[in-house]
Amino acid sequence: MAGMKVLLVGSGGREHAIGEALRRSEAEVFVAAPTVNPGLHRLAREYRTLPVEDGEAITQWAKACRVSLAVLGPDASVAAGVADNLRAAGIPTVGPGKDGARMESSKAFAREFLDRHGIRETPQFQIVKSPGEIEGALSSFAETGFVLKPSWLTAGKGVLVGGVDFQTPTEGRQLASQMLAEGKGAPLVVEEKLDGEEFSLMAFVDGKHVYPMPLVKDYKRALDGDLGGNTGGMGSFSTRDHLLPYVSSADRDTSVALLERTVTALQKEGIDYRGILYAGFMMTRRGPLILEFNARFGDPEALNVLTLYNGTDFAPLLLSLAEGNLNRTFLDFRLRASVVKYLVPPGYGSHPTSGGILEIDEAALARNAISLYYGSVTPGPHPGSVVLGTSRAIALVAEASALREALVRVEDGIRCVKGTFDLRHDIATAIDLKKRTSHMDTVRATTPTTPGGVANLTRSGPQPPSVFT
Ligand code: AMP
Ligand code: GLY
Numbered sequence: 001m002a003g004m005k006v007l008l009v010g011s012g013g014r015e016h017a018i019g020e021a022l023r024r025s026e027a028e029v030f031v032a033a034p035t036v037n038p039g040l041h042r043l044a045r046e047y048r049t050l051p052v053e054d055g056e057a058i059t060q061w062a063k064a065c066r067v068s069l070a071v072l073g074p075d076a077s078v079a080a081g082v083a084d085n086l087r088a089a090g091i092p093t094v095g096p097g098k099d100g101a102r103m104e105s106s107k108a109f110a111r112e113f114l115d116r117h118g119i120r121e122t123p124q125f126q127i128v129k130s131p132g133e134i135e136g137a138l139s140s141f142a143e144t145g146f147v148l149k150p151s152w153l154t155a156g157k158g159v160l161v162g163g164v165d166f167q168t169p170t171e172g173r174q175l176a177s178q179m180l181a182e183g184k185g186a187p188l189v190v191e192e193k194l195d196g197e198e199f200s201l202m203a204f205v206d207g208k209h210v211y212p213m214p215l216v217k218d219y220k221r222a223l224d225g226d227l228g229g230n231t232g233g234m235g236s237f238s239t240r241d242h243l244l245p246y247v248s249s250a251d252r253d254t255s256v257a258l259l260e261r262t263v264t265a266l267q268k269e270g271i272d273y274r275g276i277l278y279a280g281f282m283m284t285r286r287g288p289l290i291l292e293f294n295a296r297f298g299d300p301e302a303l304n305v306l307t308l309y310n311g312t313d314f315a316p317l318l319l320s321l322a323e324g325n326l327n328r329t330f331l332d333f334r335l336r337a338s339v340v341k342y343l344v345p346p347g348y349g350s351h352p353t354s355g356g357i358l359e360i361d362e363a364a365l366a367r368n369a370i371s372l373y374y375g376s377v378t379p380g381p382h383p384g385s386v387v388l389g390t391s392r393a394i395a396l397v398a399e400a401s402a403l404r405e406a407l408v409r410v411e412d413g414i415r416c417v418k419g420t421f422d423l424r425h426d427i428a429t430a431i432d433l434k435k436r437t438s439h440m441d442t443v444r445a446t447t448p449t450t451p452g453g454v455a456n457l458t459r460s461g462p463q464p465p466s467v468f469t
Contacts, residue, residue: 003027003028004316005028005030005067005069006022006027006028006030006067006069006070006315006318007030007062007070008029008031008073009072010074011034012037012074012299012391013299013303013342013392014073014074014296014303016374017303017397018071018073018302020039020371021309022318024312026312027314029044029045030045030047030048031044031046032052032058033047033050034049034051036378037375037377038374038377038378038379039372040374046065048061052076053080059085062089063089063091067091069092069315070095071093072095072296073297074296075105075295075296076153077095078096078101078105078296079105080098092319093274094274094318094321095275096271096274099271103266103277107149107150108151108186110293111127113269119261119290121258121288121289122289122290123191123289124141124192125190126190127151127187127189128180128189131177131180134177138169138176138190146193147159147161149190149191150189151183151188159230160179161193163193194284196282196285197246197436198281199216199247200281200298201252201259201278201279202297202302202305204276204326205263206321206323207272207324208263209326210259210277211331213333214238214304215244215247215252216298217238217244218233218235218298218301219235219427220232222424223349229349230349231348233300233301234300234341235339235342236300236301236339236340237339237427238337238338240402241335246436246437251288259277259279262279263277276294277294278296283440285446300340303373305333307399308333308336308338309332309333310333316330317330317331336406338398339397339399339403339406339427340427341424342394342423343358343393343396344391344392344421344423345390345391346421348390348422354388354390355388356388356420357381357387357419358393358419359380359385359418360384360416360417361384361417362384362416365396365413365416370412371396372394372396372397375391376390377389394417396410398413404430407427
């Protein structure tokens with residue numbers, strides 16, 4: 001559909017990748033975002049600096065540009081109900097309204113919603129609304145350890161895991177009361193701590209049906225070995241069979257079925273969810289359990305799947321989703337592996353230092369078919385240079401028939417960037433994958449400590465496909 005006019009909200013690496021995929025389908029892209037992303041700026045027909053939460057201003061501009069479709073990138077935009085404004089103006093939109101956005105914006109809502117619909121494939125949880133309830137909630141997870149989750153948006157950085165972010169129950173108790181006070185009335189979710197390995201499953205949802213994308217493994221902690229603080233995500237990989245070394249196709253089917261039950265439940269509650277539904281799963285000995293939902297593409301996960309998107313029909317695909325009847329003939333992802341690495345400002349994850357300059361040899365990246373996506377950067381003093389902000393700066397992405405090859409290509413790409421930055425060195429390495437698959441083997445062989453678990457305790461461990469051939 002040449003020349004379809006599309007409004008894209010947001011200016012991170014995810015939105016840059018969405019913008020490129022839209023351009024590949026010859027859409028004219030109009031960007032609304034508070035900051036100017038150099039990559040989006042290059043591809044956009046027009047760029048308007050607007051707050052991503054300002055539904056009225058965004059809609060006014062969308063109408064002035066006569067767009068046929070709007071795509072919401074960031075969680076803040078979705079949570080603010082910008083999709084409701086756009087739809088009220090007759091603009092088909094990718095992104096749920098304020099009602100569906102609660103699946104991400106309120107962890108308490110999401111947990112209670114699943115519970116209400118009998119979807120119990122989650123960690124055990126308690127909702128804490130007042131300081132008096134903390135003690136009781138924490139003591140119910142004495143055996144498993146617990147995780148504290150603020151029930152409001154924290155850009156993936158507010159969750160505190162027992163044994164990782166705090167060491168003793170006393171410390172946990174103190175943090176719980178601090179968080180509750182910070183929440184100003186919003187509840188805190190306390191959860192059973194699960195043991196396992198994580199994966200992300202994103203799906204296109206047109207209000208009725210779930211169309212899954214390839215599975216992706218995101219590396220959320222700032223430092224190698226999953227140390228350091230939780231971040232937006234330091235990088236990610238996907239394999240050529242669209243599974244993961246520790247997630248079999250049966251596990252994937254189970255996970256997709258959970259998303260399908262979730263969408264049916266949304267329909268039952270009168271929520272017409274049109275957008276991307278992203279579930280963060282923990283692969284456990286009880287099978288895949290839902291850790292969280294996001295009501296948008298993941299970042300970096302979007303960079304994996306959009307790199308693998310095969311068609312030149314991304315704009316019509318999204319339009320059919322937004323119109324409530326996804327056209328599956330547009331769904332086509334290459335059976336290839338992909339690796340994403342974010343280069344971040346020094347100290348990202350705790351105390352990032354902004355202002356440094358990166359010199360990027362874009363021609364060399366292009367020659368090697370390595371995609372470059374800009375995140376939190378501004379244009380630098382000369383062509384090819386950028387100035388670091390405080391968040392993830394640039395992402396390098398490569399695809400190949402084998403994971404190892406994609407990783408080597410991304411590593412080559414990193415040599416095309418000069419400057420001071422941090423990055424994770426263990427993303428998609430053979431050693432890291434081996435560590436994760438043997439951890440899963442140990443987890444599957446362990447006797448459960450929690451009663452009332454959901455699931456199929458007799459599930460036999462899947463044989464991981466070799467991703468290194
Ligand atoms: P969330 O925002 O809910 O995905 O949580 C952020 C991160 O905290 C996840 O990616 C996990 O690494 C960790 N986490 C969340 N919930 C749990 C849990 N119940 N058990 C263990 N780790 C968890
Ligand atoms: N990569 C996790 C997120 O987008 O929230």
